[in-house]
Amino acid sequence: MSLPVYLSSQGKRLRIRSKEAFSELFSPRCKAPFIEQINAADQRIRRDAPNISQGALSNVHGAWYEWILGFHFWNHFVENGGGILAVKLPNVSSFDVADLFEKDLRDYIFDLRQKVAKASNVELVTSNPDFFLCDVGQKNFSALRDRGPMTDYSSENIVFLDNLFKSLTGFCNLDNIEGFMASKTSFRPDRRLQIPHEGSLMKAIYAHLVTRDWILSPRGLKYYAVACKVGEPDRRALKTVATHSIVTVADLPKAAVDEVFEVNDSGGLRRFLETALVNHR
Numbered sequence: 001m002s003l004p005v006y007l008s009s010q011g012k013r014l015r016i017r018s019k020e021a022f023s024e025l026f027s028p029r030c031k032a033p034f035i036e037q038i039n040a041a042d043q044r045i046r047r048d049a050p051n052i053s054q055g056a057l058s059n060v061h062g063a064w065y066e067w068i069l070g071f072h073f074w075n076h077f078v079e080n081g082g083g084i085l086a087v088k089l090p091n092v093s094s095f096d097v098a099d100l101f102e103k104d105l106r107d108y109i110f111d112l113r114q115k116v117a118k119a120s121n122v123e124l125v126t127s128n129p130d131f132f133l134c135d136v137g138q139k140n141f142s143a144l145r146d147r148g149p150m151t152d153y154s155s156e157n158i159v160f161l162d163n164l165f166k167s168l169t170g171f172c173n174l175d176n177i178e179g180f181m182a183s184k185t186s187f188r189p190d191r192r193l194q195i196p197h198e199g200s201l202m203k204a205i206y207a208h209l210v211t212r213d214w215i216l217s218p219r220g221l222k223y224y225a226v227a228c229k230v231g232e233p234d235r236r237a238l239k240t241v242a243t244h245s246i247v248t249v250a251d252l253p254k255a256a257v258d259e260v261f262e263v264n265d266s267g268g269l270r271r272f273l274e275t276a277l278v279n280h281r
Contacts, residue, residue, distance in 0.1 A: 004048050014052050016045065018060040019158050022067055026153050033264045034068055035185060035228040061185045065228065066130060067153065069183055069263065070161040075149045076273050077136075084178050084277045085136045085144075087165045092128040095165070100132060100172045101209075108212045109205060126201050127194070129180035132165070133222065133276065134172055174206075174215060179222030179258075181276070187227050192237040196256035199223035203254065204244040222258045224276050230262040 006021035007014055025041040032040070041064070042057050066088050073086040089095065098109040113124045136144070144167060150157045180202050182195045206221040225238055238257045245254040261272045 007045070007049055007052075014049050014056065016052070016056050016060050018063045019155055021045065021060065022064050022158060023153050023155050026064065026068070028071060028151070028153060031266070033228070034065060035264055037068075038064055038185065038228075062130075062183075065185050066183055067158055067161060069131070069226070069269075070164075071150055071153065071157070072269055072273075073131075073277070074161065074164070076277060078147070078149045082136055084133055085168075086131045086133050086181060086277060087168060088131055088161055089128045089165055090162070092126070095128065097126065097128050097132075099169050100134075100165070100177075102170060102173050105173060105209050105213075106170075108209055112205070112208055126205075127198055129198060129202065129223075130183045131181040132172075133178035133181060133224075134168055135176040135178055136168070137176065174209060174213060174218060177206075177221065178276075179224065181224040181226060182257075183263075184225075184227045186229055187225075187231075187234040187238070189237075192234065195225050196238055196240045199225075199256040200240075200242045200244070203242045203256065207244055222276070223256065224259055224261065224272075225257050226261045226263040226272060228262070228264040230260055235260050 004024070006017050006024050008017055009015070021041065025044055026037060030037055038061055045052055045057065070086075070088045077083065077085045089097065098106045101109070116122060116124045147160070150160075180199070182191075182198065184191050184195075187195075202223055203221055206218075210218045227234070238260050240256050242254045242256040245251065259275065261275075262268050263272050
């Protein structure tokens with residue numbers, strides 16, 4: 001019996017083709033909570049492939065959730081005529097987050113990495129946040145708006161979301177970068193450690209760039225975390241300090257994660273959009 005289009009075999013092991021599965025099994029017209037949509041997709045795949053491993057299913061959940069969010073982030077951006085755009089980032093193995101910045105700032109980051117390595121036996125190693133938030137503004141929005149809003153989860157739209165970051169590579173500066181965001185279907189204990197560590201590093205690099213550019217009143221960098229389900233233990237664990245902000249008494253300690261959002265349906269999504277993707281500054 002032939003396999004569905006969203007499954008492939010590697011020897012005796014079955015692999016889920018995440019893009020094909022998303023296009024086939026999800027619809028933006030579905031009003032069920034996002035985690036229920038993911039669970040329903042799992043059940044459908046298990047009917048087609050009872051021997052599929054839980055690991056294979058878990059490996060694609062993060063990408064599915066990011067595409068759902070990316071779809072709504074893009075449509076919000078288009079419908080509001082520009083402004084702040086949240087863009088999905090690829091893995092650090094295929095893209096350096098420093099390349100988002102204009103050349104002078106990118107060179108500062110490369111210089112910092114080299115000096116850290118030269119000064120001691122350590123490296124400035126960072127992961128890529130799941131999304132970055134940039135104030136594209138009206139002028140630069142004109143180059144993107146012809147794409148229009150998305151109406152379905154087609155393969156073409158998914159590829160567009162995956163490659164949108166290329167349109168803003170080399171564009172970001174200290175005036176238009178809003179921040180970064182981590183998106184997880186759930187906050188496991190290990191993720192509770194990863195997320196504030198990532199937020200703290202991003203903010204430390206931003207503080208370094210501000211110092212190098214002699215900006216006395218920087219607008220600041222935000223770092224958010226979203227998940228399908230957020231409990232009180234998650235909020236307590238993520239309410240930790242950005243490490244660089246406690247080494248000086250010249251300023252108040254700053255949060256590594258500015259705010260945590262439960263984004264599992266249209267209501268949670270709206271709260272995030274109205275808080276994080278609206279320019280209040």
